[in-house]
Amino acid sequence: MSRFQILPDAAPSQSAELMPCAACDVRELSICSALRGPELDRIAALVSRSPVGAGQTLFQEGDEANAVYNIIEGAVRLFKLLPDGRRQITGFLFASDFIGLALKDRYAYSAEAITGTVVCRFPRVKLESLFEEMPRLENRLLRQASNELIAAQDQMLLLGRKTAVERLASFLMALAQRQGRAKTGDTVDLPMTRTDIADYLGLTIETVSRGFTRLRKDGLIETPDSHSAVLRDAEGLRALTESG
Amino acid sequence: MSRFQILPDAAPSQSAELMPCAACDVRELSICSALRGPELDRIAALVSRSPVGAGQTLFQEGDEANAVYNIIEGAVRLFKLLPDGRRQITGFLFASDFIGLALKDRYAYSAEAITGTVVCRFPRVKLESLFEEMPRLENRLLRQASNELIAAQDQMLLLGRKTAVERLASFLMALAQRQGRAKTGDTVDLPMTRTDIADYLGLTIETVSRGFTRLRKDGLIETPDSHSAVLRDAEGLRALTESG
DNA sequence: AACGTTCCTTGATCCAGGTCAAGCCGAGTT
DNA sequence: AACTCGGCTTGACCTGGATCAAGGAACGTT
Secondary structure (H helix, E strand, O other): OOOOOEOOOOOOOOOOEOOOHHHOOOOOOOHHHHOOHHHHHHHHOOOEEEEEOOOOEEEOOOOEOOEEEEEEEOEEEEEEEOOOOOEEEEEEEEOOOEEOOOEOOEEOOEEEEOOOEEEEEEEHHHHHHHHHHOHHHHHHHHHHHHHHHHHHHHHHHHHHHOOHHHHHHHHHHHHHHHOOOOOOOOEEEOOOOHHHHHHHHOOOHHHHHHHHHHHHHOOOEEEEEOOEEEEOOHHHHHHHHOOO | OOOOOEOOOOOOOOOOEOOOHHHOOOOOOOHHHHOOHHHHHHHHOOOEEEEEOOOOEEEOOOOEOOEEEEEEEOEEEEEEEOOOOOEEEEEEEEOOOEEOOOEOOEEOOEEEEOOOEEEEEEEHHHHHHHHHHOHHHHHHHHHHHHHHHHHHHHHHHHHHHOOHHHHHHHHHHHHHHHOOOOOOOOEEEOOOOHHHHHHHHOOOHHHHHHHHHHHHHOOOEEEEEOOEEEEOOHHHHHHHHOOO
């Protein structure tokens, strides 16, 4: 399930490129939107881009947290493990998302690329000092953290109190929202496997699979292939997310 | 289960007192530890203390979020409800804890006092402008948010992947930690009811009760009364929190 | 084209924890 | 001291989702 290829952490990968942030695809959507021209140049000198292959580990729970990341493209899973292998995925992250809000001196979770991914790596020591220089950055991170806390509480409600089908419906609608495709007829991208979804929703793979079948039979979705879902009845799905 | 006495939100309660922050019992432990002398005076002019009776509502999910709070003494539960009444408690807060990190313009959860509680109320509009003036405050809040995110992820692991007894052991040890009484022989305070614990751990009250009985029969705890637990074997409990 | 592999689905069975029901205990209250 | 009432425990039974098992579909790989 988990693979342990570990990326060189401190040394920039051979394929890393220095990138002018001004040309960054996700700048406007990411935390970097808090920065102005000269600040961007300052940042550009500190960050490095690197590709991360599907299934590769970005960092592991317990590692020294010496970098934070912005996802440029691709998808990443964050997760925690129990010693016997039980896994809880605490979040899926996509292009423009920021990794590293929740950390002390060590990472509290592991991060793996789901698909081929490109990240923008930022040394953490430099981040701290940068806050004084760029208070808008710190403010932006605080807002981001606030949003993530709200999302975390929604997830607790889901894990603690929702049924299997409600969890799946909630997951699909949240993903749809994130992709700006939450209306009936829209297609939602599912880059992760059924096992990932199960470990995110606190279920088994079989229950997730049966959930998809249920939603399909009830005319709420179609599943042209296992990595996409077409919303056949967005309202019906939404009703399930807050039903009882 | 939930009561709907609502505190006057904008108007300071008749029993509110203006308090010099310099004399505040929890200052050194709370976010106010980030503030220096003159800043404290500035803050003191903005905050007001008020008592909140056991069971009373501080604010409800969906309310306009026009204040944040510091808990001076007592205990508070934060929770979300599904329309049919299922409840998930997302956190228990105690003296020196800060309420209001996770918010947009509306509260994402409800807050009720568990016991008689005293809070320090802070108008939110003034908070925003204060950040520019006191960057150390913002920095402190970001750290706090980071810690809460880590705790939230632990809770997701608990809700998604742990058994009933593991959840209860994790809960007791986390509470013990927070109270600085996590060694064998120490007594942990449980101000909340079994129903609260159940709604926090994603279980029913009966399962929580059976969990206490199990831990008692296994010699891990004693329960002199329903609102306290003596740790008889802290190591055994800790083993349960990360066992498999 | 035959063969692995990985991922997904479906069916049959099982069980941890939910539900239902009864009773206990302690703190008010009259 | 009898009564209520909320909170807690325990027992008997039930069920949603886990587990176990089998097979199918979409891939590369040789």
